[in-house]
Amino acid sequence: MPVISPDEINVILATDCGSTTTKAIMIEKIDGHYRQTYRGEAPTTVEEPAANVTIGVANAIAEIGELAGRKLLDENNEIIRPARGNEGCDIYISTSSAGGGLQMLVSGVVREMTAASAKRAALGAGAIVLDMIASNDKRKPFEQIQRIRELRPDMILMAGGTDGGTEKHVVQLAELIAPAKPQPRFGSEYRMPVIFAGNKEAWPMVRETFDDSVELSQVENVRPILDRENLGPARDMIHDLFLEHVMAHAPGYDKLIAWTDAPIMPTPGAVGNILKTIADTAGINAVGVDIGGATTDVFSVFHGEFNRTVSANLGMSYSISNVCAEATMPNILRWVHVDMDERELRNRVKNKMIRPTTIPQSLEALIFEQAVSREALRLAYLQHKEFATTLKGVQQQRTVGDLFTQDSGGNSIVDNMQLDLLVASGGVLSHAPRMEQTAAMLIDAFEPEGFTRLAKDSIFMMPHLGVLAQVHPQAALEVFERDCLIYLGTCIATAGKPVPNKVAFEYRITGDVTAQGEILAGELKRIPLAADQEARVSITPHRKLDVGNGKGQTIEKTVHGGTVGIILDGRGRPLLVGSETGYSRQDVSQWVEALNLYDNEPLISSK
Template sequence: MQANLLVFDVGSTYTKLTAFRLARGEMQFVGRSQAPTTITDIETGIQEARQALAQNGVEVASDAKVFATSSAAGGLRMVALGYMPRVTAKAAKEVAMSAGARVLEIVSHEDPPEYRLQVLREIKPDIVLLAGGTDGGDQESLLDNAHIIVQAKIKAVVIIAGNKDAQSQVAGIFAGHNVPYIRVPNVMPTIHELKVKPAREAIHEQFIKQITLAKGLNKLLDIVSNKKVTPTPGAVLLGAELLAKGTFQEAGAGDVLIIDIGGATTDIHSVMPGLEKLSIEEKGLIVNNEKQPSYRTVEGNLGLRVSATGIVETIGPLGVLAKIGCNNQELAGQLVAYTEYLEKNPGYISQSPREKQFDRALAIGAVEVALKRHAGYISQDFNPVMGIMPGTPVGRDLRQVKYVIAVGGIFTHSTPSEQQLILTEAFKNPGISLLPCKPQFIIDEQYLLYALGALGAQYADLCGKFAKKYFKIN
């Protein structure tokens, strides 16, 4: 079959290619392929993925449109400076959520100036998020941190995203010292509101500039039709939002939870469109809730290859084995040795039944921990300052989420019964966590969610309709 829409995903290990056919107002999945990513010159990996697609019987139209996502550049190194530590952390986390940035450090006005200076000089970030002060509130922290950034003499682009009344003065400080900067609206204009999209888009632009500088990655921009490369996690989230929220012509599925488990990280995305309708009073203080419609958490030490030892370190080797009903000290030693080998050989594919069993146990453990870190919980203690009593739901409440979509190689290469086992066991003991009560598990068999996110901006209605059909959601 002929394809006229291609979506590449250039990852650190593999370059994946997904092909669709767009005809007569319908979008159809045609096929997919992958090839090892050739970081020094990604064109080779791209061509090999194309050849593999042809070997699978897919012909590509001469006028096919090409889109792309990438995580091969590793993400921008980001430091966030702000006024209050918890508020700055919250804003930085939300801004970086799908923009292709990794928050390496968060410092606030409470940290001594010399410490803030040391952090900037040691980390040498690619980008600095300069937040602080609601509109009409504190200005001093924004100005102080601007002077510290100048003093640090780092080669970073600064996103000025704090108190709007102080922004012009801060911009003047940077302009006078040749510090590159971008001004965006305050990420937290009031204590009830986060406005992260403009800052996120600014970081995304820097992400694209970075991958054009990385050796070979500029060729990715040369082949894409929209001259845009979306960070892969951002594309997954965009796909989830399209499915959950729908479009003008296609109704959304409602609340969805995405589990994306890879070799290095386990990402959890939740999209809850109903939260957009909450009043300011219902939202409460931004700093102590997770009531934004879209939310993502990344567990960088929970992955099935590069970070396999992190899972064992988090819950212990016997804790991992308990996920598959084992309690054997000898097997625990074998598991530790296996994860150490995986860390050194991330491209390794499990061979024996025992190794496949280890993979399932590691997956269950990673998903369970990541879910409980993403979800809120039922408070067990009094907190008079925050107005919290025992039994009060705190954080993100996922109990009414119906659809849980699982993404990742462990699911793609498992049997249906093994897929269900991994998910059922991961959700088995919620404890005080606010996890979905009656989840309906769906497997992204062909790893299409990222592709739908990449295509969604241009083909929203078609992608929304296709997504509901593909995931069998009425």
């Protein structure tokens, strides 16, 4: 299809082929601005009996056509292009996580250095990392070979050594992978793609180690020198091979690839892409989370540095039992303000695992599910902060031993005080009956400090916009701002431990709303401020507390409203709830009342 000028694009179709549901949206140019106008969805048809992903895509697009009164498919169920009058579209784009998404194995010489860089590259491309093989991962060679044989990844990313550095250990890694003869997930019809992104001096020997049973390719080193990462070339190659090999051999994807006007992206990669585009365009630091039934994805952009993690066993249905085991029931129940029978709750957890599509049918079930989500989100964010670190072996070089054993905890580039935007996605967050509940789950789990804007993805269209940003950045940004995000408001919170029964901070608000007063230690307060309103807020914290300008220092900022408004949080950071030194159930009850979380709550959300 000929390249279309962005100015001539008036109707855009985008789909996201999920593991169970294919979601389609239409974007149209209205009065000079791009707006999301219609959406449709249908079951994904990548498995038997249909075994053709385009059937589900056509069904979702047909639903949009009916709603819009626009003919989008011809008699052969092909997408009509370009748009003419009341039929067709100008471009069609898609993302996919059907069939389990993109699954990868990564390897590197040192687990904390080159292997970690390879993992960052794979995660940034939207992959699920099945395992990380390294020379120092404490497994014996035969155990590593056995592990490689057991896994059936879609592709393998090999890193190791800085350019001009070690060659011996890099070749040894190749000598583990080559004899293991790893088999691709979609059968033996194609050769396993192996990307080499290590020491370029070792490439000739690595190439000789493999036979023609693999599709071997080389890109620039992910860690060319000790203090610099170069993840872009590896990410780009992963996307290319995802299309050429993985997607091309999945049922019906060859036809879907022929339909699209831009390369199909893995769904998480597209979500990360739009978040980074927004952060870079606005010059802000942002964190996004997508909590699903089996996994929780966390994305962050701090000072232009993008990171993504997948917490593979932290989810709200298939993995809910693991959340309860890892977080422990006392930690979950510390967020519950009413009496609950722990034995009955454990039965409820097991029922959710075997009936993952059920939603809470009672207020008690809703309160418990949202308590579980707080812990799942908290644990996923902890894992993300541990992973999103400054480069190992650079910041704290002291001895050769320290190089490989540094604690990553202190090096995280994720800084809640510098966080500007926190975006929520996933059923338990997006479909909470009240916006206040979504805001409370975000604040309790992520513990933002200073001034942080809160938002949620309205209908999970971030994947669609992520791939659109590659083709038409202006349209993606306009729809993201106007239709994708529902702004909840702004959270203002102190860092540090407040003194009990003392004032945590004084506030003065002017502008579209006016208010002033004091927030006591442990207090939450909500001040309504609509999404189209702004206010100037001045905060003077207690001398031991910080709101972004230093301990005890006054700070003044302009804040934006939302469906919830301004939330003033005097509970301190870190947020200690339930322990002997933490806040009690009575405190939790007061927070529920302050934010009006569950008063007269309907049993079932219709959203």
